[in-house]
Amino acid sequence: MFGALRLPNTILFGSGQRHVIGSATARFGTRTLVCTDARMAQLDVFAAVIKDLEAHGVEARVFDQTIADLPIDSIKECVAGVGDFKPDSIIGIGGGSCIDMAKVVSVLLTHGGEPSAYYGEFAVPGPVLPLIAVPTTSGTGSEVTPVAVILDSARGTKIGIASPYIIPHMAVCDPELTMTCPVGLTACSGADALAHAVEAFTSKTRPADAMLTEQHVFIGKNLLSDHFARLAVSNVFRYLARACKDGSDVEAREGMMLASLAAGCAFGTAGTAAAHALQYPVGNLTHTSHGDGVGALLPFVMQFNRSASPEAFAELAGVVGLGDASMSVDERSQLFIDEVATLFAAIGIPRSLQALGLASGHENDVAAGALKAERLVKNNPRPLDLAAMLHITQAAYAGERAALLNL
Incomplete structure (x- = not known):
């Protein structure tokens, strides 16, 4: 531990x-x-x-x-x-x-x-x-x-x-x-909070060397950050849609601020990964909000990373009450990814990079630019190179997660 x-x-x-x-x-x-x-x-x-x-x-x-x-x-x-x-x-x-x-x-x-x-x-x-x-x-x-x-x-x-x-x-x-946050800001902020929690919970696990925190600001998945990540994921699923539907819902606003705080506690130590790395060049090219960008990218990054950490995604499915003990780890992990995509679609997060406004032909620029965010790339649970980043970017541009299933 x-x-x-x-x-x-x-x-x-x-x-x-x-x-x-x-x-x-x-x-x-x-x-x-x-x-x-x-x-x-x-x-x-x-x-x-x-x-x-x-x-x-x-x-x-x-x-x-x-x-x-x-x-x-x-x-x-x-x-x-x-x-x-x-x-x-x-x-x-x-x-x-x-x-x-x-x-x-x-x-x-x-x-x-x-x-x-x-x-x-x-x-x-x-x-x-x-x-x-x-x-x-x-x-x-x-x-x-x-x-x-x-x-x-x-x-x-x-x-x-x-x-x-x-x-x-x-x-x-x-x-x-x-309480006065408009619905669009509420939605993209909530998507950002969920991305922080999910990427922290599924980030690369490093050997527990005593010098780990001296050598890395962001140290990857660990026991304490996982606790906060679970709380954040649970609260986002419980309160985000409510906060978007009715901004005066005090309980939903409290639940989402707690989710954001908990997600910050998680990723502030564990770090984030590919969805955030990819958002940097995407945001620069589209001039769209950070939350919309990571929200659009997260289901595709999760789909790419699922094979590297299926147990973590399956555990998050349990956190939000998806699936049951009769289902396999692979089934439950996929269920969680699908449910994130469904939630984001319901609150108006763009479902692809094309819908976000990325012009055709920029996929290579995005993939190459994302690799420059080394602190995020090294934290991803599945190794990332230019080909991997390009696969994610192309799938996210087209809005086709199925393209990532067999990679």
Whole structure:
């Protein structure tokens, strides 16, 4: 038995927990930088957070121009806007890009240099400014993870900065902040959460060497991350369709935020794999949301990986109440994959890369680009090379999972 977790010092979950932000931030000092986006900055709930900070003697400098997918120019604009403010802490409030903005800016304000200096694993040389992460969507799990993903336009792809030093000090997960999420954002965020959980649970199992966590930020499938992955998968199947159908369903919103948090706890240690690697070039070519991309890709990646870890997929079938003891492992594993595809179709996730908007003829570009995400490729349970990536991409483009059955 082997397990490992890297998590924030404090995780708070529950309706109304956002009211702790002012008090908690004051423990770090009297100045904080708040990273958010233009939509969030206009909401009354955001104004209330700023007022709470002020009531606790904390001056807030707000950067509200965070852009989805986090292009480097946006990061540089935020850093330049800080000037001589010298924050004692940084708050990221919003979707994953807002929280990732806070992570990257904390690195740059502490250690200087360009974002590219910190690409890959373990490149951040030491602790950063204390981070408080406040998610307003139920999908990315960034509030508890050691990774920030940014868009490097010069390289034409997304790329990750992965380091235990950028795990937020505190995660404040208040489901009330997700109540106004539109149905499309609810659906793609939920698809992202399920992809995190499934890829963490089915990721490559590495030998339990005592130095494993020193050599890899993401260590693959293990006892402790599996616990959180199961919880996430169970909650997504129980609550995602409900949250999409009725955004005012409080229980569904709570269930999905817990699913997202649990999925973040799982993949923040275990890591993700091919679906996320493929989404990087797909997202760059289609300019579509991360959640729609991984959601479109996940059934095809699972189909490719099933032969390498059928027991794991079969176990997830049991987690969501599919199949019975009379069925074989292969039958139950296939049942789970089919059910994921059915759920995604029901909530409007594109069923193929063509439906997502990928133009014909880009399959080779996607396959080659995905291989560049080495931290994800090495985590896949089944070995990946250019031919394998191309098989997945072609099947996903055509929307034909059957093409992957006999590979």
